[in-house]
Amino acid sequence: MEKIASFQIDHLRLLPGLYVSRKDKFGGAVLTTFDMRFKQPNTEPVMDMPAIHTIEHLAATFLRSHKDWAARDVYFGPMGCRTGFYLILEGDLKPHDILPLIIELLDWIAAFTGDIPGASPAECGNYSEQNLNMAKWECKRYEALLKQNNDKNFTYPE
Ligand SMILES: [Zn+2]
Numbered sequence: 161m162e163k164i165a166s167f168q169i170d171h172l173r174l175l176p177g178l179y180v181s182r183k184d185k186f187g188g189a190v191l192t193t194f195d196m197r198f199k200q201p202n203t204e205p206v207m208d209m210p211a212i213h214t215i216e217h218l219a220a221t222f223l224r225s226h227k228d229w230a231a232r233d234v235y236f237g238p239m240g241c242r243t244g245f246y247l248i249l250e251g252d253l254k255p256h257d258i259l260p261l262i263i264e265l266l267d268w269i270a271a272f273t274g275d276i277p278g279a280s281p282a283e284c285g286n287y288s289e290q291n292l293n294m295a296k297w298e299c300k301r302y303e304a305l306l307k308q309n310n311d312k313n314f315t316y317p318e
Contacts, residue, residue, distance in 0.1 A: 165181070165182050166181055166182070166195075169316055170317060171201040171202060172201075172202065173317040174197065174200070174201050174316070174317060175197070175200055175312055175313055175317075176197050176198055176199055176200050176244075176302070176305055176313065177197055177255075177305070177306070177312070177313030177314055178194060178195070178196055178197070178255045178258075178259065178262060178306060178313065178314055179194065179195040179197065179255065179314065179315070179316055180192060180193070180194060180195075180253070180254065180255060181193040181194060181195040181246065183252060189250055190250070190251060190252040191234055191248055191249070191250055191251075192248070192249055192250075192251060192252060192253040193246055193247070193248045194246065194247040194248075194249070194253075194255070194258065195244060195246065196244050196245040196246070196247055196262070196302075197243060197244040198243060198244045198245070198298055198301075198302045199242075199243040199244065200243075201241065201243050206241065206242035206243050207242050207243070207294075207298055208242075208291065208294060209242070209289065210289050210290050210291035210294065211291045211294035211295045211297075211298050212238045212242060212245075212295075213238075213286070213289050213290055213291075214276055214290045214291055214292050214294075214295035215238075215245070215269065215295045215298065215299065216236065216237060216238055216245070217276050217277055217278045217279060217284070217290070218268070218269045218272060218276065218277065218295065219236050219245070219247075219265055219269065220236050220237075220278075221277040221278070222265050222268050222269070223236055223247075223265070226261070226264075228261075229249065229261055231250075232249050232250040232251055233249060233250075234248040234249060234250060235247070235248040236248075255314040256314070259306065262306065263303060263306065263307070266299040266300070266302060266303040266306075267303070269295060269296060269299045270296050270299050270300050270303070272292065272296070276290050276292060
């Protein structure tokens with residue numbers, strides 16, 4: 161089998177950031193997959209599972225309800241390596257096209273109070289595994305990195 165595109169990126173040189181992971185064409189539509197990399201691979205500790213789970217629930221809810229982006233939202237979900245998330249949106253997009261959306265998303269999670277959407281036994285396969293405080297901490301940290309606006313955090317290493 162061929163190596164898939166995301167395994168061809170040198171994870172030893174990959175920094176945390178917001179990257180275009182791949183683009184796929186389906187008929188006339190282009191889908192852009194973003195790599196929302198919260199952690200430097202194989203270097204810093206990964207996110208804990210409850211925080212990832214809470215970010216997944218909150219981000220999916222936010223994106224599916226967003227006034228401008230809901231119709232273009234295809235998928236949001238965690239990477240199995242626990243260093244980040246994948247976001248798939250309709251359109252031929254660059255990281256800076258969605259940076260305002262991502263900042264809005266991270267701000268929303270950082271300020272979230274109340275019940276985590278979908279965290280009930282009828283709606284989720286492991287509903288009690290949540291950590292809102294750590295989810296907020298991870299999102300604030302990632303947002304601070306993105307706000308530095310360094311090219312190296314938006315373009316894969318050559
Ligand atoms: Zn869940």
